[in-house]
Structures are given as structure tokens and as C-alpha cells.
Amino acid sequence: MNGAQRIEAHLNATDVHFPMLAVKSGRIDGSMILQDGRTTIDGSVNAHGLQMSGMTLASLKANAKLVNGSGQIQAVLAGRRGAAFEFNALADVSPDRIEVTGKGSVEHQPLVLNQAAVLTRAGDGWQLAPTSITFSSGRAVVAGRSGSLPEVHVQLQSMPLEVLDLGWPDLDLSGIASGRLDYAWKGNRNGRVDLKIRGLSRSGLVLASKPIDVGVAAIITGDKAAMRAVAVSGGETIGRAQVRFAPIGGGDLVTELLNAPLLAQLRYAGPTDTLWRLSGIEIFDLTGPISIGADIGGKLVDPTIRGSVHTTNGRVESAVTGTLVEQLQVDGQFIGSRLVFKRLAGTTKGNGSVEGTGTVDFSGGMAALNLSFNASHALLLDRDDIAARVTGPIQVRSDGQGGTISGKLHLDNGRFTLGQASAAAAVPQLQVRHIGLDQDEVIEIAALHPWRLDFDVSGGEVKVRGLGIDSIWSTNLHVTGTADAPRMTGQANLVRGEYDFAGRTFRLDRGIIRFRGEYPPDPILDIRAQANVQGLDATVVVGAAGCSRISASQAFRRFLRMSFSPASCSALRLPTCPPPRLCSSHPRSPPFSPAAVDWTRSTACGRPWAWTGSGSFPPTSQPGRRLPSRRVSS
Secondary structure, eight states, X not given: OTTOEEEEEEEXXXXXXXXXXXXXXXXXXXXXXXXXXXXXXXXXXXXXXXXXXXXEEEEEXXXXXXETTEEEEEEEEEEEXXXXXXXXXXXXXXXTEEEEEEEEEETTEEEEESSOEEEEEETTEEEEEEEEEEETTEEEEEEEXXXXXXXXXXXXXXXXXXXXXXXXXXXXXXXXXXXXXXXXXXXXXXXXXXXXXXXEEEBOXXXXXXXXXEEEEEEEETTEEEEEEEEEETXXXXXXXXXXXXXXXXXXXXXXXXXXXXXEEEEEEEEHHHHHGGGTOOSSEXXXXXXXXXXXXXXXXXXXXXXXXXXXXXXXXXXXXXXXXXXXXXXXXXXXXXXXXXXXXXXXXXXXXXXXXXXXXXXXXXXXXXXXXXXXXXXXXXXXXXXXXXXEEEEEEESSSSEEEEEEEEEEEEEEETTOGGGOOSSOOOOOOOSSOOGGGOOOOOOOOOEXXXXXXXXXXXXEEETTEEEEEEEEEEEEEETTEEEEEEEEEEEEEEEEETTEEEXXXXXXXXXXXXXXOOOEEEEXXXXXXXXXXEEEEEOGGGEEEEEEOHHHHHHHHHHOOHHHXXXXXXXXXXXXXXXXTSTTOOOOOSSOOBOOEEOGGGOOOOOOSSOXXXXXXXXXXXXOOOOOBO
């Protein structure tokens, strides 16, 4: 083509994985024309479900047209990196200058470049001219330089901390920051931070910490760094901290700080929940006053700590399990990188108690738990559908992200409601249907770190109610699954009880409930009940699939035949009334067979009576009352 060479590329990608990049689906179309002294590039990218460098892009659409390195690039992207974001950008590109304009949002809050961001080539890097950015109700002016002599200069005015999730996923901090940050590397490090944060808090899926105000002043010069911080709540100072790092190496700043020798002091006297909820552990909550004094040496990745933790009249509560431990007393000592609890004790409703010891290890930058408790008649599970008061040892193990709760417990007493297990849930799970989105563009929402269960529970008297049953049982169960979705295997054996069926009360004389490890619990019932009322004998057998069967005497069948006439059936307004097999005076009704009457009832998930087949009858004859139907076979 006039002495030029043309190269074209048309690529489709489906489930492609590279070391630093993964693509669910996408397409690249492009062409390159090579002429003497002129190179033209024209191309477009349309991709979905990209994973790269810890960032998830639901969609990326871009097109570019460049001649000898100058031209325009337009891009529209949406995704998640700790927070959901979208941005629409237009860049005017030349070999030594890039000018970018655009706007978007982070977690549905507007993010706008108030002026074009101008980058110019500077030595072996690029220099960013001061650029004003607005996010939600805050404003920032950012400038800096890349390359061998990096610089960062940021001025903040009422900037929401949620924007930090883009750089540090799962940080989940909220609050408003104002102040200044300056950092430069010119042969050695020099930097300074002066920040005031109003309403600092952390919000998880279940809990949010009480907002506090924090002031931070930090400086770094050469191979030394220092910081001071003050925390204020309700106009009172509740915490102070100061730290010094020296010497600092010449590598990556964050890595060097984590591994540099340090001297630090921490003093805190205030609400426990303010600190606890900042930790991100959401399976249970700690509240009440706490006092902490700690002197820290070593390194952040392997600290050496001296000090103590003390609290009285604390409280542990879990919205997931219904656990409530009150009058909590904690005495702990910092030894090396561990916090050693000499005493952990509290009470539960009904004169129950929990006592224990254990450690929290802060080495490696995580809080690893190793706690052991002894429960005595403690009410540790108290949900709407299930409750348990137990005695025995309990262990809590965690590496800082989820963990395991285990033990071998004697069940003193408890309760279980048949047909209501699905009503209890730790966090409501909304069934969301995405409209107008390709499946590859859907971003999954983060979930709680799992806390797994591993319990053996036996003995006790468990009250089982629901679906007409009111009874007492003994148990032998193994509990696994997670704290918000427990799974039970084993069985419960009948001690005594009654079963209400068709207006009659039957005495339970045999019963086994088998749990198969499903969630929500949907056990198999193997129950037999008998009744003898005014000479009318009947036996109810409740078996697999939640079905009930009655074997009735001749007298009981005569009672049914005499009780229901066409008039009473009509008055009850049953959908299939009059039932030809039960209303003996109806002209189409055959006489009763001498065979036993057989009623089949569906009790799965607590739904109303549901029947199949022909014929139905009401259990009472109250005029005007709409009642469920029964099946009768003869």
C-alpha cells in the first residue's frame, strides 16, 4: 500500500490466564501501518472479567489512534479493588506529554478531575503537575514525580477515607481526613505527615466501630522515622501512641518500616469496641471499658512487647450465634510478641459461666488466637431456631483470618424448633438479580471470613417443638460447618412427648431424629404416637420425608363417617368440597371400606397441610372456617 506495510490483529480471548493477568472474555482489534518516518496505530479493546495485580475489572473498553506516538486514547473501565469503582477517561498523548481528563465514581460517590492531569517527561520518569481532584464531599490536590527521584505531595480537605480502599483492599475505614503529606527521595528520604481524621471508624459486614477523632504527626529523615498519635472520643483523650524507627534501609518504604528496629509506647483507656471493631473480627463483639499499657520493641513483623491488658464488667456478644457473656473479666500480660491471658471469665444467663486462658500472637503482622475455655452450664447458643446450654472444654484457634471453634461438650439442656431453621441467618443474603449486565461483568461481594465448627455434643434434655410436636430428647451429635451455617450429624432419641394431630393429642412412644449434615437443618423423623380418646384408638407414624400416617380403629372410622355431611363440607368452603369419599350422605359417596383410614401429611419446612389424590375432609366442623385438607384412601 504505497510502499507501506500494514499489520492487522484480531484476537478473541476466553478464560485466558497469564502469570499477571487473567481474562474471562475479550476481543482485541487493531492495525499498524509502517511507512518511512511514520507509524500509525489504530485499535480497540473490549474485555470482561479481568484480574490483574490484585485489581478486578468487570469491564474495560478502550480505543486508541496514534501517529508517531501522538493521538488520543479513550477508556471506560469498571471494577473493584477493595471498593467498586468506574471511570471514564480521555488522554491526549504525545511522546513527552500526556494530558488526562475524566470522571467516575468510587462506591457510587462521584470522583472528578477538576482540571486536566498533566504529565510531562522528566529525566527517567514522569512529573505530575498539581491536579485538583474531588471525591464525594472532599477535595485533594496531588502532585508528584516517578523515576529514580520519586516525590509525592498531597493536600487533603475533608477527604473521605473510603477512597483508600482502592490502594489497600479490605481496609474498610471511614472518616474525614484533612492535612498534608509530603515525601521525596533525593539521595535520601525526607517526608512529613500532618493529618487530622474526624470520625475514624471501620465498618464490616456486621459491625461498625464507634467513631473517634485522631491526630497524626509523622516525620522521616534519612534513615530515621518517628510518629505520634492522639485519639479523642467525646472530648476526652482515650489513647496516645508514639513510635521511632531507626535505622531504616534503602528499599521499599513499607517493607523497610516493617523490618526496622522500633521503640514504641501505647496507652489506651476507653471503650473496648472502639479498638476491637477496628481489628475486623466480626463473628463476635467485645464491649466495655479496657485499659492497655504497652512498650514495644523488636520489629513490627516480630515485636517484643511489655505491658498489660485489664478489663472488668466487659461483654462478649455474637449476633451470629446469639451468645451473650456478661461481667467479663480479663487480665493479660504482654510477653514478647504474645498477649498472654491469665484470666478470662464471664457469666451467661441462667447462672452459667465461662473461664479460660490463652494467647494472642502478633508476630507476622497478624493476630493469631489460641484460647482455651471451660464452660459450666453456659448458654453459648441462643438463636431463634436453636439454643444450647453446655458444660465442657472449648478451644478457639485463628490465624487472623477466620479460625476454628472446637470442643467436646455435655449438653445440659437446649431447644430446637422444627420447621424454622431456615429463618435464622447471620447476615441476610439478598437474592440479587443483575439486569442489563453480562455475567462476566458481575462482581461478587466479599463475605465474612469463615469460622469453622468442630464439636461433639451429647446428653442433656433438648426440647423439640414445632409441626405439632412438643417433646424432650437426648442427643449425640457432631457439629461442623461454619458459625453462621452449622451442620449437624448424628441423632436425637425420644425421652417423652406429645404430638397434636387432627385435633387430637397423641402420646409419643417411639422417636428418633436423624441429622444428616445439611443446612438449614432438615432432619429425618422416625416417630410413633398413640392416642385413646373415648374408645377411639389411633396410631400416628411420622417417618421419612415428614409424612404422617394414622391407623384408626373401626369406631374411629364410624366417627369420621358420621361427622362430615355435605352441608358441613359446604359450610367449611373447602376447594374440593363436598368430598365424595367422606360425606356418607352424599349420593356419590360409597360406604366406608373396613380398611384403616390413611392420612398423609406433608410437614417439610413447616408448610401447611398439603395433599395429593382424591377426597378431603376437615378436622373440625366450624362453619365459615377455611381449613387445610387431608387425603383419605380406603
